[in-house]
Every structure is written in C-alpha cells, then in structure tokens.
Amino acid sequence: MTSTASSKHAAAHRRALSVAVAALCRDAGFDSSTESCIETLTEIVQSYIIEFGRSSKSFSELTGRTMPMVTDVAMAVSQMGSDISNLREYQRKLSRVKIPKQEMMYPTGTPATLETGQRKKHPSYVPDYLPVFPDPHTYIKTATFKKLENTYKVVRTNAATQQRSVERALTNFIAKTTDSQTLFPGDSNLFPLIACTPSARPYSDALLPIDHDVAKESSQVNRDPVEQHPSSHDSGDRSGIGQNEDDAKNADLSSSGETPDKNKRKVDAVDVSSNPYMMKVRKPKLKKKR
Amino acid sequence: MCLSSTGLLAVGLIIPEAVTGYYLNRAGFETADPRLVRVVSLAAQKFISDIANDALQHCRMKGSVQTARRPGKQDKRYTLTMDDLSAALSDHGINVKKPVYFT
Numbered sequence: 213m214t215s216t217a218s219s220k221h222a223a224a225h226r227r228a229l230s231v232a233v234a235a236l237c238r239d240a241g242f243d244s245s246t247e248s249c250i251e252t253l254t255e256i257v258q259s260y261i262i263e264f265g266r267s268s269k270s271f272s273e274l275t276g277r278t279m280p281m282v283t284d285v286a287m288a289v290s291q292m293g294s295d296i297s298n299l300r301e302y303q304r305k306l307s308r309v310k311i312p313k314q315e316m317m318y319p320t321g322t323p324a325t326l327e328t329g330q331r332k333k334h335p336s337y338v339p340d341y342l343p344v345f346p347d348p349h350t351y352i353k354t355a356t357f358k359k360l361e362n363t364y365k366v367v368r369t370n371a372a373t374q375q376r377s378v379e380r381a382l383t384n385f386i387a388k389t390t391d392s393q394t395l396f397p398g399d400s401n402l403f404p405l406i407a408c409t410p411s412a413r414p415y416s417d418a419l420l421p422i423d424h425d426v427a428k429e430s431s432q433v434n435r436d437p438v439e440q441h442p443s444s445h446d447s448g449d450r451s452g453i454g455q456n457e458d459d460a461k462n463a464d465l466s467s468s469g470e471t472p473d474k475n476k477r478k479v480d481a482v483d484v485s486s487n488p489y490m491m492k493v494r495k496p497k498l499k500k501k502r
Numbered sequence: 503m504c505l506s507s508t509g510l511l512a513v514g515l516i517i518p519e520a521v522t523g524y525y526l527n528r529a530g531f532e533t534a535d536p537r538l539v540r541v542v543s544l545a546a547q548k549f550i551s552d553i554a555n556d557a558l559q560h561c562r563m564k565g566s567v568q569t570a571r572r573p574g575k576q577d578k579r580y581t582l583t584m585d586d587l588s589a590a591l592s593d594h595g596i597n598v599k600k601p602v603y604f605t
Contacts, residue, residue: 225524232517233550237582239516240554242561245582252587252598253553257546261522264542265529280531285538289545299541302548311516 224317230254235311264288517543556590557582 233253237245268288272280289296332345345351384404391407411417519536522543526532533539561580588598 221524225521228518228521232521232547235516236547236550237554240551241558241580242554242582243579246584248584248600249582249587252584253550256553256591256596257517257550258525260546260549261525261542262529264545265526265531268538268542269529269531279533280538282535282538282541285541289541292545292549294545294548296541296545299544299548302551303544306547 220317220319226254226258228314229257231311231314233257239306260292264292267291515540515543515547517547519543522546553587553590553594554582556593557586560586560589 230250234245234250237250237253264285268280268284271284271287272278275284286296289299327347329348332348334340334342334344383406386406387404391409392404393407395403395405519539523539526539526542558580561582564586584598584600588600591598
C-alpha cells in the first residue's frame with residue numbers, strides 16, 4: 213500500500229485531493245501554480261493523513277481499544293505539531309470555497325479485437341469446455357518458396373539456355389578483348405566475329421614436332437588441357453612476341469636441332485618433377501603395379 | 503473535548519470527508535464517528551494552508567510579482583513556484599529536493 217498505488221480507486225481519490233489542495237492554494241492568495249508544486253503538496257497531504265491515522269490508531273491500541281476516540285485523535289494532532297484548539301479559530305476564519313462538482317469517471321473498456329477469418333470448430337473428440345481455436349492466421353502455414361521443377365524437359369531447357377549464355381558471353385569477351393570483324397559493315401556491335409589472323413607460314417604448325425608423353429597424358433588427363441591452354445593464349449595475346457619466337461624457332465630449326473634442348477632447360481627451370489625425362493624411375497613401378 | 507461537541511465541524515471542509523476516510527482506512531484507522539474524520543480533514547487542511555501562507559510570504563518578499571495584463575487594474579498576480587514552496591516547507595521541517603531530470 214504505497215502512495216503511488218496505480219489503481220483506479222487510488223487515482224480518483226488522489227485527483228480529488230489535488231483539487232482540494234489547489235483550492236486551498238487559491239484561498240491562500242495564489243492565482244496560479246506550477247504543476248509540480250500541486251503534486252508535491254498533494255503527496256505531503258496524503259502522507260500527512262496516513263500518518264495521522266496510524267498514530268491515532270496506535271494511541272487507541274495502546275489503551276486497549278480497537279476503535280479510536282476523540283482523545284486519540286487529539287493526541288495525534290498534538291503529536292503532529294499543531295494544537296487542536298487552533299483548529300476552531302482556523303475554521304472560523306475559513307472562507308467558503310466552492311469546488312465544482314467533479315464529473316464521474318467511467319472505466320474505459322478494452323477495445324474489441326479484430327477478427328479475421330472463421331474460427332475452426334472443435335473436432336468430435338475435443339470436449340466443449342476447452343477453449344476455442346484461435347484465429348486461423350495464427351497457426352496456418354503457407355509455403356513461401358516456389359516448388360523446384362525437376363522434369364526432364366525443364367532441366368534440358370535450362371541446361372541448353374545456360375550453355376548458350378556461357379558461349380555467348382565467352383564469344384563477346386574474346387570479341388571485345390581482341391580484334392574483331394563485323395558481319396554487317398557499319399554496325400560494329402552487331403554480330404562481332406573474332407578476327408582471323410593468318411600466319412605467315414600456315415604449314416609450320418603441322419611440321420613442328422610437339423612433345424607428347426604417353427605416361428603423362430594417361431596419368432594427368434585432367435591437367436593437360438589446363439596446362440596447354442595458357443600457352444596458346446599467351447601466344448595469341450602477345451602476337452608480336454610470338455611471331456618473333458616463331459622466327460627464332462624457325463631459324464634454329466634451319467641451323468640445327470637445338471630446340472628440344474632449349475625446351476628441356478625451360479622445363480627444368482620451371483619444374484623438375486614434371487619433366488618426363490626425370491621420371492624414369494616411376495615407369496617400372498607402374499609396370500610392376502599393372 | 504469541547505471540540506467534538508460543537509456543530510461547526512461540518513462547515514467549510516475543502517478536503518472531502520470521503521477522501522480523508524479513504525486514506526485513514528489505508529492506515530488501519532476505522533471509526534464509526536464521522537466527526538473524527540472531519541477533525542483529521544480540518545487538521546490536514548490547516549497544515550496545507552499554513553504552508554501556502556508561508557509560501558505566499560516568501561513570494562511577496564522576493565518581489566518577483568507579475569503585474570496584471572490589464573493596465574487599468576492594480577492587481578498583482580502570484581504564482582506558486584517550487585522555490586517558494588521548498589523554502590516554506592523547510593520552515594516546517596520538510597526538505598524537498600527537486601530531481602535534476604524532473605521537468
């Protein structure tokens with residue numbers, strides 16, 4: 213039971229008390245007041261009355277009674293620091309203050325809940341005294357993702373579309389990064405074609421020997437294409453340098469067969485373990501295993 | 503006591519008896535005599551009136567009086583503020599400290 217009990221009953225009494233305090237202040241000669249002053253005075257009066265009641269109650273209990281009498285109240289008044297004989301004088305001087313009748317406070321009802329949808333009735337095995345089902349939107353689940361289609365037609369279509377888009381993207385990339393020719397003269401963006409670069413000696417590619425290692429190919433089938441492609445790209449990118457190298461190779465070929473040695477040295481410098489000539493020891497092992 | 507025998511007590515109560523009775527009941531005070539409640543009500547009323555009078559004296563001494571808006575009248579308007587009220591309350595032995603965050 214504190215003075216700040218937040219029940220409606222206490223709030224109504226506190227409001228009446230604050231009105232009375234404001235009337236007393238006006239009676240004393242004030243024309244206006246700040247809200248905090250009225251609040252403070254209301255709190256003081258509240259605790260004053262409660263203290264009054266407690267002390268007079270304890271005075272009555274001290275004399276063995278349950279109901280306080282006038283003497284108990286008089287003792288309490290004098291204990292609170294005021295004289296009871298002054299009260300009569302005060303009451304004679306008191307001017308009559310009219311407090312307008314307060315309007316009645318009506319309790320505010322809880323707002324009606326919004327009902328959506330129709331509530332499900334109880335199944336036959338559920339007794340009637342159990343609560344009704346809540347609104348259906350509170351428990352109904354709806355899938356929020358699209359169902360994946362796994363039919364053969366759709367998969368094939370998707371794969372073809374993907375492949376085509378990849379090819380187109382690659383073609384566009386090469387056409388933009390290297391020289392391109394146009395199918396329709398005038399509009400360079402429409403149907404760009406990869407420019408054809410004719411080499412000076414087209415037959416040299418067919419004549420030049422290419423190192424093929426059977427064991428390497430068989431063991432590293434997956435790696436080979438990856439390793440071969442960068443070299444080809446390099447030659448394509450650096451066309452000027454590639455041509456120079458070709459010229460040098462041709463010159464070497466004409467003079468003597470030193471190119472394989474050069475290639476060997478390069479390979480040695482790059483990676484010794486991948487050199488097929490250094491892997492002689494492995495061959496018999498492979499045969500033994502087979 | 504001669505106080506209870508006089509019939510004056512029913513007149514001029516500003517704090518309603520019902521309100522006083524409610525707060526007395528909260529303290530465990532229960533009586534069948536309505537005059538006792540009136541005495542308590544009157545005592546509380548006097549207490550507040552004394553405090554308000556003291557605050558008014560403080561306000562007058564300060565001289566911070568707002569004159570009336572209408573120039574014809576010579577009325578002086580007094581406003582009860584927390585400064586005057588806390589000064590008056592400290593005379594009665596009550597220390598009021600306003601919290602700094604309280605507007």
